[in-house]
Amino acid sequence: MASVYDLILRRLVQGHPDQLLLLLFGPNAPTLVRAADTSLPQSERRADALLIVEAQGERFAVEVEVQAQPEAGFSRRLLDYAVRAHLREGLPVLPVALYLLPEAEGAPPPYTFACAGRRVLSFDFLVVRLWEVDFSLPTLQKPALLALSVMEQTAGPERATWAETRLRQEASLTEEERLDLLVVLGALAARRFGSQWLSQSLRSVMLDSPIWEELLAEERVxxxxxxxxxxxxxxxxxxxxxxxxxxxxxxxxxxxxxxxxxxxxxxxxxxxxxxxxxxxxxxxxxxxxxxxxxxxxxxxxxxxxxxxxx
Incomplete structure (x- = not known):
């Protein structure tokens, strides 16, 4: 069962597909055609995001998995999702592993196996490390990405204060979107710097969210x-x-x-x-x-x- 933390992150990437593509591909991001159903055929699992995009006349699917903690067999699960998405959409699939923390990163691509001296499979995927992203780039100055920027390697606790101020002032967000993003910001800032660095206003937002109990449980562990x-x-x-x-x-x-x-x-x-x-x-x-x-x-x-x- 997915944790509240996972569900909120999934909601973030699914709710802002254009900004997610900018995060993954930068200024040369493909054009979003539509966000596809994330449920996968013959499976009870859901992808974190499945986007149908177009770049240079080529249409394909981008299947994104956000990883906040290490997972044994992650590459194999990504392969499973990519195949299922390909079978349903009838399009090539570019799988993307979006790692939030260095400790979440698993074995690098490609995922391969061989039988009887013959390589049967070599499955490649794109890796995006959130701590390596340069959030100072103009293309990444987007509301939905502000909350993620606290994971940048060079960011300090003051980044959370800056991001919170920007989110509270952002007129384009609905109140529900704003609260979602503030919860993500608080969760990531607490995980990165510790809950003691959260402002009182951000702490108040977090206290109303089920994710607060998960964060406290993590700190207790x-x-x-x-x-x-x-x-x-x-x-x-x-x-x-x-x-x-x-x-x-x-x-x-x-x-x-x-x-x-x-x-x-x-x-x-x-x-x-x-x-x-x-x-x-x-x-x-x-x-x-x-x-x-x-x-x-x-x-x-x-x-x-x-x-x-x-």
Missing amino acids: KLRAQISAQVSAQISAQISAQISAQVRIQERARTLLQFAKARKLVLPPEAEQRLTQMDATTLEQLVELAFSEPEAAARALLAAVSPQGH
Whole structure:
């Protein structure tokens, strides 16, 4: 089931096809002929956008999928959508992956597979990375694209303030369109910079949207992950320290056993076990004594490994 976040993004790209084409193709964007039904034949899924366009006398379909998070098998799903759109529309299809965040990007095109030593399929698609788009270009100064501009790599939190002001002043938008775009802006700005950077007015708009709960849930997951990573690091450090201490104990025990062998001391069979059960400080003192006073060390070693009462 699509999240509220996905549904709002889908509504954005479907509601402004002309501006979406400018975002994907720049000033040489093909001319929009019509926006096609996004439901795909023999499938319960819907494309994010399916646009019938024309460029240099060629008519084709542009099938767009907006990716805000990584997805295993994304290329295969894009292939499935492209084939279904082609079968229904009877037109060539240009699939486009629109990545909102670097971490959402999957395996680069083409998607290929081979059988019996023969390449059976090589499926290519266009990749648009939102953070690489230069939103200062005049062609991209469009209302529906203002909300997306906060994802530009060079944008800071002030971009959200600028975009909000522009959207609130844009006379061409209906009140419903304005609220939709402000919600998208708030969602993307919160994801990019954190919800603390939202203005009070934008926060108020977000509070009335179901997407706010999704954003809070995301932040809680991130916080839990950070806490879990910190706890894991502490546990790992403790385990590492314990392992290091045990290694030191074993090394000192072996040193004392070699000392006993050199001194021809007769130790009980359980001597090594008794030594490894002693603390590192005591063993270190015995090793130092072996170098400074071998006779005293020999007596101390025998006393330490001999059964109690002997």
